[in-house]
Amino acid sequence: xDSPYAIEMLHITKRFPGIIAxxxxxxxxxxxxxxxxxxxxxxxxxxxxxxxFGLYQAEEGIIKKDGxxxxxxxxxxxxxxxxxxxxxxxxxxxxxxxxxxxILGVEPTKNGFLQKKEAREKVMALSDKYGLSVNxxxxxxxxxxxxxxxxEILKMLYRDNEILIFDEPTSVLTPQEIDELMQIMKNLAxxxxxxxxxxxxxxxxxxxADRCSVLRKGKYIGTVETRNTTMxxxxxxxxxxxxxxxxxxxxCHPGEVILDVKNMSVAxxxxxxxxxKDVSFQVRAGEIVCIAGIDGNxxxxxxxxxxxxxxxxxxxxxxxxxxxxxxxxxxxxTSGMSHIPEDRHKHGLVLDYPLExxxxxxxxxxxxxxxxxxxxxxxxxxxxxERLIAEYDVRSGQGPVTxxxxxxxxNQQKAIIAREIDKNPDLLLAVQPTRGLDVxxxxxxxKQLVAQRDAGKAVLLVxxxxxxxxxxxxxxxxxxxxEIVGELDPKKTTQEELGLYMAGAKRDEVKA
Amino acid sequence: MKKILKNDAVQSLIASLLCIILGLLIGYIVLLFxxxxxxxxxxxxxxxxxxxxxxHARRVKLxxxxxxxxxxxxxxxxxxxxxxxxxLFNIGVAGQYVAGVCASLYAALAWHWGWLPCVxxxxxxxxxxxxxxxxxKAYCNVNEVISGIMLNWISLYSTNMIxxxxxxxxxxxxxxxxxxxxxxILPGAGLDKLLGYDxxxxxxxxxxxxxxxVYIVLNRTKFGYELRATGNNKNAAKYAGMAEKRNIIxxxxxxxxxxxxxxxxxxxxxxxxxxVTQTSVPGMGFNGIAATxxxxxxxxxxxxxxxxxxxxxDGGPNVDTTYYCAQISDLISSIIxxxxxxxxFLKTAINRGLARSDERQAAKxxxxxxxxxxxxxxxxxxxxxxxxx
Ligand SMILES: Nc1ncnc2c1ncn2[C@@H]1O[C@H](COP(=O)(O)OP(=O)(O)OP(=O)(O)O)[C@@H](O)[C@H]1O
Ligand SMILES: [Mg+2]
Numbered sequence: 001x002d003s004p005y006a007i008e009m010l011h012i013t014k015r016f017p018g019i020i021a022x023x024x025x026x027x028x029x030x031x032x033x034x035x036x037x038x039x040x041x042x043x044x045x046x047x048x049x050x051x052x053f054g055l056y057q058a059e060e061g062i063i064k065k066d067g068x069x070x071x072x073x074x075x076x077x078x079x080x081x082x083x084x085x086x087x088x089x090x091x092x093x094x095x096x097x098x099x100x101x102x103i104l105g106v107e108p109t110k111n112g113f114l115q116k117k118e119a120r121e122k123v124m125a126l127s128d129k130y131g132l133s134v135n136x137x138x139x140x141x142x143x144x145x146x147x148x149x150x151x152e153i154l155k156m157l158y159r160d161n162e163i164l165i166f167d168e169p170t171s172v173l174t175p176q177e178i179d180e181l182m183q184i185m186k187n188l189a190x191x192x193x194x195x196x197x198x199x200x201x202x203x204x205x206x207x208x209a210d211r212c213s214v215l216r217k218g219k220y221i222g223t224v225e226t227r228n229t230t231m232x233x234x235x236x237x238x239x240x241x242x243x244x245x246x247x248x249x250x251x252c253h254p255g256e257v258i259l260d261v262k263n264m265s266v267a268x269x270x271x272x273x274x275x276x277k278d279v280s281f282q283v284r285a286g287e288i289v290c291i292a293g294i295d296g297n298x299x300x301x302x303x304x305x306x307x308x309x310x311x312x313x314x315x316x317x318x319x320x321x322x323x324x325x326x327x328x329x330x331x332x333x334t335s336g337m338s339h340i341p342e343d344r345h346k347h348g349l350v351l352d353y354p355l356e357x358x359x360x361x362x363x364x365x366x367x368x369x370x371x372x373x374x375x376x377x378x379x380x381x382x383x384x385x386e387r388l389i390a391e392y393d394v395r396s397g398q399g400p401v402t403x404x405x406x407x408x409x410x411n412q413q414k415a416i417i418a419r420e421i422d423k424n425p426d427l428l429l430a431v432q433p434t435r436g437l438d439v440x441x442x443x444x445x446x447k448q449l450v451a452q453r454d455a456g457k458a459v460l461l462v463x464x465x466x467x468x469x470x471x472x473x474x475x476x477x478x479x480x481x482x483e484i485v486g487e488l489d490p491k492k493t494t495q496e497e498l499g500l501y502m503a504g505a506k507r508d509e510v511k512a
Numbered sequence: 513m514k515k516i517l518k519n520d521a522v523q524s525l526i527a528s529l530l531c532i533i534l535g536l537l538i539g540y541i542v543l544l545f546x547x548x549x550x551x552x553x554x555x556x557x558x559x560x561x562x563x564x565x566x567x568h569a570r571r572v573k574l575x576x577x578x579x580x581x582x583x584x585x586x587x588x589x590x591x592x593x594x595x596x597x598x599x600l601f602n603i604g605v606a607g608q609y610v611a612g613v614c615a616s617l618y619a620a621l622a623w624h625w626g627w628l629p630c631v632x633x634x635x636x637x638x639x640x641x642x643x644x645x646x647x648x649k650a651y652c653n654v655n656e657v658i659s660g661i662m663l664n665w666i667s668l669y670s671t672n673m674i675x676x677x678x679x680x681x682x683x684x685x686x687x688x689x690x691x692x693x694x695x696x697i698l699p700g701a702g703l704d705k706l707l708g709y710d711x712x713x714x715x716x717x718x719x720x721x722x723x724x725x726v727y728i729v730l731n732r733t734k735f736g737y738e739l740r741a742t743g744n745n746k747n748a749a750k751y752a753g754m755a756e757k758r759n760i761i762x763x764x765x766x767x768x769x770x771x772x773x774x775x776x777x778x779x780x781x782x783x784x785x786x787x788v789t790q791t792s793v794p795g796m797g798f799n800g801i802a803a804t805x806x807x808x809x810x811x812x813x814x815x816x817x818x819x820x821x822x823x824x825x826d827g828g829p830n831v832d833t834t835y836y837c838a839q840i841s842d843l844i845s846s847i848i849x850x851x852x853x854x855x856x857f858l859k860t861a862i863n864r865g866l867a868r869s870d871e872r873q874a875a876k877x878x879x880x881x882x883x884x885x886x887x888x889x890x891x892x893x894x895x896x897x898x899x900x901x
Contacts, residue, residue, distance in 0.1 A: 057867065309751065330753030339751070347751040352744045357737065361752045370734040378732075 588800025612775025642768020
């Protein structure tokens with residue numbers, strides 16, 4: 001009982017078909033510390049955490065809790081040992097309320113009847129104590145990802161978990177929500193809870209973690225105290241080279257108008273007001289335009305309207321001089337629009353298809369991949385997938401035949417980016433393209449966006465990430481409550497000014 | 513060995529066989545409860561079906577009879593399977609099958625068409641029924657199960673009404689094709705002579721060929737790619753610009769067509785006649801659902817599962833009715849068919865078992881390794897040494 005460690009994972013090895021996801025990894029979590037886990041996409045972070053949470057069984061190695069060896073066969077065992085996890089892709093029941101999700105599996109009952117009142121009180125008490133504001137009666141599919149995440153955290157706290165695992169909690173949050181989460185994590189640690197925290201954002205790790213362990217390609221590299229290290233050192237440990245955080249680019253030379261949006265309005269699914277209100281703007285060849293704004297200010301609906309996933313309420317869209325307001329999704333795609341979607345699991349991938357089939361998702365019908373009789377050409381598909389995998393460094397266990405479901409989150413994202421950029425579009429809609437990517441991959445995606453621009457393509461970037469907003473685009477359009485409230489030049493503006501626009505405190509009359 | 517067990521096809525096969533054994537076991541127990549004296553013989557009778565006679569010629573003939581009914585069952589199974597791949601549960605298969613029966617018999621008895629146009633007409637009629645379900649689903653978001661069940665009844669009673677004009681005076685059965693319209697009967701192409709049974713026709717090989725075609729369409733073509741993508745992730749299919757509504761309708765049209773073809777394959781052999789007073793939808797369509805699942809949701813697997821299900825269905829009436837009432841045969845075969853639905857469940861169980869045994873083996877190896885070699889020097893990073901107490 002006198003071990004200083006809450007959890008020790010010693011010499012853990014976990015293999016998947018074609019890959020050693022964890023190769024003799026040792027991780028020791030001190031009581032009351034926030035311990036960050038850093039590593040490239042596919043390094044094995046989620047796998048290691050899933051082993052701890054009982055979702056996978058390690059082939060080798062042991063797990064100790066408070067110095068005593070324990071067996072964790074399934075998440076119930078983990079729960080009994082006080083281990084809770086917020087997954088990279090949330091595991092909530094979409095059509096249940098927040099409260100129902102929190103108590104799911106541990107419902108308090110009396111004579112077989114649910115005692116929801118008790119549960120509600122406990123949840124609300126926890127929510128107050130840690131500043132996790134949720135609406136217990138809201139249905140999951142209607143609430144923001146931020147609130148979904150708070151639900152997941154409350155789920156752990158409700159079960160009195162002492163060891164909390166956060167798998168990339170910040171990649172889906174807005175900067176404000178991230179600050180809140182950091183504070184919550186600090187409070188929890190101060191209470192004596194031990195926290196494992198996966199993130200690709202070095203600044204967050206530096207800000208919140210006490211120590212940081214680094215993995216690379218399934219192997220353990222080392223553990224450092226964040227006090228005694230720098231972001232450069234961390235990234236060098238992680239990718240084995242220095243990463244350039246700043247995007248290098250030449251001045252842009254905008255050409256003809258590629259995308260012309262006039263007075264576009266899109267209805268909202270959640271409330272009566274329009275999600276996008278009378279928006280007009282243009283994107284020219286050879287420039288990157290970024291739509292900035294706090295999540296939920298109509299960016300999603302704007303993109304749905306542009307890509308054809310939702311019909312417009314009014315207004316018009318012109319692509320390369322051709323009116324596509326009413327065009328089908330396929331028509332838009334073949335007319336030169338590519339779309340990196342916001343939600344990779346909802347839209348971006350067919351998870352049960354192998355990687356190669358996902359790579360051709362936008363092009364499977366082209367003569368390159370389908371013959372005249374309607375048969376898929378298997379060899380060209382395989383070769384095409386292999387080329388994209390190599391060119392875009394998509395890592396997986398079995399290459400083209402890997403089921404998309406088994407790939408790491410970041411590599412799923414890289415596969416989508418490869419597919420959409422390789423389609424060689426005139427207009428690239430990139431919605432949070434670097435979500436969930438490691439610093440090395442972010443650098444390369446930013447380079448690719450700039451390369452697209454330099455090749456004379458129009459790029460419309462939608463991002464919540466302030467660094468990305470300031471660094472990548474040539475022009476920034478700020479969206480607030482469905483309207484474009486400002487156009488900024490990233491070279492001339494500051495994060496503070498941008499923040500004022502995003503919060504709705506400042507606005508100009510913007511002309512398209 | 514384990515490698516083989518981890519193969520998906522092998523797992524499906526094992527799961528299916530386990531289901532069958534489980535079904536037989538439960539069936540046996542039920543029989544024991546009702547009357548222990550005849551239980552074993554009864555189960556054997558169901559299982560043996562055509563094998564029960566010692567007479568070779570008769571055996572082959574009975575095998576032929578089972579095969580004649582296997583063909584339509586396979587078509588119904590394929591119909592369910594095709595829709596299932598797109599994420600639709602085509603319970604309307606029973607009604608579509610009936611529509612196929614109705615159209616083929618009407619074309620034969622009323623218009624005296626040749627067999628080929630009769631078959632095509634059956635396909636068209638049943639496909640139209642599938643289309644109704646598809647259109648309702650695609651444009652009005654009506655659940656395909658609900659509309660399918662409704663149409664099953666509509667189809668049944670319309671068929672009774674339409675065919676009642678062509679029934680025998682003395683009975684409630686439709687006329688024999690051999691008397692009323694011989695050229696509507698499917699050709700035997702020598703198969704009838706081979707098995708010594710004149711009801712054996714080209715329907716049997718045709719059904720197998722269609723199963724293979726379905727397999728190819730689903731797995732090798734652009735169309736199949738779209739359908740399975742839609743079934744796996746509707747949103748991604750939409751995002752990729754696939755015409756979801758068109759695909760839903762097309763799928764149910766094809767599923768209907770397959771079931772309708774099944775109807776024609778049975779009734780254009782003259783092995784059975786339609787009773788215009790029947791008040792329940794024939795079990796053929798519903799058995800198709802079982803065949804699909806027992807076949808591991810694979811067209812080729814469905815060929816074999818259809819045969820098995822038809823085999824025990826035909827074996828049912830052989831149960832000795834001195835011990836049991838006449839319905840017992842249906843009861844036993846339906847217990848087995850019911851258990852067939854557990855294939856997917858068993859498959860997951862097999863996987864879980866495999867993972868367990870992997871672990872145990874790994875644990876053993878680890879122990880052995882540890883015993884062989886003295887406690888390893890630290891792989892634990894130097895900074896962390898204090899932790900090991
Ligand atoms: N269930 C699985 N089946 C097969 N392979 C898997 C499975 N889960 C993970 N892998 C493989 O193991 C490797 C590590 O994956 P993991 O999800 O742990 O990465 P990660 O470090 O969390 O990456 P990311 O930052 O992208 O989320 C990947 O190459 C992945 O393809
Ligand atoms: Mg991960």
